[in-house]
Amino acid sequence: MSPLFQAKGMSVRLDGQVVLASVNLSVSPGEIVTIVGPNGSGKSTLLRAIIGAIQPDSGSLDLRPGLRIGYVPQKLHIDPTLPVTVIRFLSLPKAASRSEALRVLGLTGAQSVAARQLSELSGGQLQRVLLARALLAEPELLILDEATQGLDQPGSASFYQLISDIRDDIGCGILMVSHELHVVMASSDRVICLNGHICCEGHPAHVASAPEYRALFGTGTGGALALYRHEHDHNHDHHHEIAE
Amino acid sequence: MNELLDDFLIRATLAGIAVAFAAAPLGCFVVWRRMAYFGDATAHAAILGVALALAFNISVFLGVLTVSILVATLVAQLSGRGFAMDTLLGVMAHASLAIGLVAVSFLSGVRVDLMAFLFGDILAVSSADLAVIWSGALAVLVLLIWRWDALLTATMSPELARAGGLDPDREQLVLSIILAIVVAVALKVVGVILITAMLIIPAAAARPLARTPETMAILAALIAVLSAVGGLQMSLLADTPAGPSIVTIAFCLFILSLIAGNLYRTRS
Known part of the structure; x- marks a missing residue:
């Protein structure tokens, strides 16, 4: 299936500073792509370019005609x-x-x-x-910018579960930005590590072990940043009740 | 109708109602966006507009409108360049007032009744003034209703506005222009010093009674109209200055609304 949008060698400058350099990125329908990166790595700028709030300075960014974005x-x-x-x-x-x-x-x-x-x-x-x-x-493409900020860990986990269920329901592509690596990665099809440019990308497990990722986020947290893996050998009952 | 307008009290009441309708719904945005100082800066700039209008012999309304729009856009441009917004607005508000007062003193041969511009002179509103005031007020209402959803979205979240295809900076500019019109309209009625009061007090009084932005704006307008009519009656009966009387009544309504809001909350 053709991608919902495709960025090729896209660069963005803000106030003369290069914030994003030659980014190649695309998201297909039904795909969950997570962008991780430290503060100031250009995550929000990338999202703003995709929603059309800022224009790339060079390279190209092509959206599917009439793409509906949430x-x-x-x-x-x-x-x-x-x-x-x-x-x-x-x-x-x-x-x-x-x-x-x-x-x-x-x-x-x-x-x-x-x-x-x-x-x-x-x-x-x-x-x-x-x-x-x-x-x-x-939406054909759902964009989430640090959507779980301020939620506790169980709250984040159930929110991500909800997003993945919604993807299954309506088949939209999902692009999210996060700093919460341990929870996000599990439900993502692809993780992109961003720091002004794309450092590495791939399946969650691959990125977590990539040296570029280790260099950005370190290994100092040891077990605390271990990957959270879904157990698919039992059935959840997905009632989305809000916990008061 | 013309005979009716001959009565200065009727003219004053109609002028007061127009200002109430224009200022109160805009005042809601001033409260939501925490722009009270912004209102002050724009209002104080009006004195400079008066001085320039008299010097160049153009209409005071046009002079005030021009200078107010200039100051409002200047502040919007300067914001986020190393000064906190309240510092910047404090500088602009008082500098424009001071420069305006200095400029007025240069006007030789023209007798300027400063008190009228500082505190308003609603009882001296002429039929021609009334036409200008109502035109301005209607322009404000049309602009507000036209841009309502866009302004509201930009006020809640610039990000959501951008994602919805709106430009939050443009909505900010629309608000600045509306504010400048309100200042020009309200100058004759309540004067430079009390314009911000007519923006903020009715909106604040409406807050405890409202559950949606629209009801808050409508309630604020009603409270402002009540203040204008009540203040003029008080001025007539007790021989008090009209502009400050209107603001005093608005303040009383604010207190009543606070009490009513608290009673309602403790009961429910």
Whole structure:
């Protein structure tokens, strides 16, 4: 199948500084690609280029014509002075019908918070609402920017499980950026290690043992950064209830 | 109708209502985006606009509008260049007020009633002023309604706005322009010093009673209208200055709303 988007030798400068240098990257439908990299490695810049917020300076970035992108931002700080219910939030900036809004909230297990104020939600609830919002566009490509920041480890793990289930349900390609290597890698088809350029890429296990990756992230954490592997020899019951 | 407009109190009330409708919904954005100082800077720049308008013999409304837009865009350009926003706005707000006052003193031969510009002169609103004020207020409402969802999205998250194909910087510019129009409209009614009050107090008073941005904006407008009408009546009955009376009533409504909001919360 042809990729959803393809970057070839793409470079981006911001304020004269080269932030990304000759990046080759593509994501196919149904594929989960995770980008890991230290702060300032150009992860967010890469995402912003793909959503069209910035233009590459050289090389090419081709999106499938009319590609529908769903975007889950890094964090959302809603000022408490701004009253807004979850259901109203889902209608911004494009109007969504009530039934449509409830449907996507159902997909992410957040239907019960539909009438709540956005500023009252827990971190996990807010992430599920943001994910639901991204699903409104019926995305072919779902982009997540550090989507699990502020979640504890079980929270992150169940959020990643949810994303992988959604991939299975709607068959979209998924591109996410993360610093949480141990949880992310397990559900990814491909991991890309970024530091201004692509240092190494491949299957999670391959990247974790690559010398370039070790150089960036070190081995100092020893067992704490061991890979988390899914056990597929038993069946999960995937109820996406929100833990209060 | 013309005879009706002959009554200065009717003209003042209509002017007050127009300013209320223009300032209060915009004030919600000022509160949500924490731009109170931004309102101050733009409002204080109005004095410089008055001085220039009188010097070049153009309409005060146009002079104020031009200078306010210039200062608002200048602040937006300078932000994020080594100064914190509140420092930058503090500099701009007070510098433009000071430069404006100095510029006014250079105007020889023109008698300028500074008090009227600083504190407003709503009882002296003419039919021509009224036409300008209502046109400006309607322009503000049209702009706000037209850009509402885009402004709201950009206010919540610039990232989400970008992903939705919007340009948050452009929405910021739209807000700056709306703010400049409000300042130009409100100058005659409440004066430079109290414009920010008309932006923020009704919005703050509406907050405890609202669950969506739209209800907050509508409630803020109603509270502002009530303040304008109530303040003018108070001014008439107690012979108090009109602009400050309007703000005083708005403050009373703010306190009432806080109490009502707390009662509601403890009961539910």
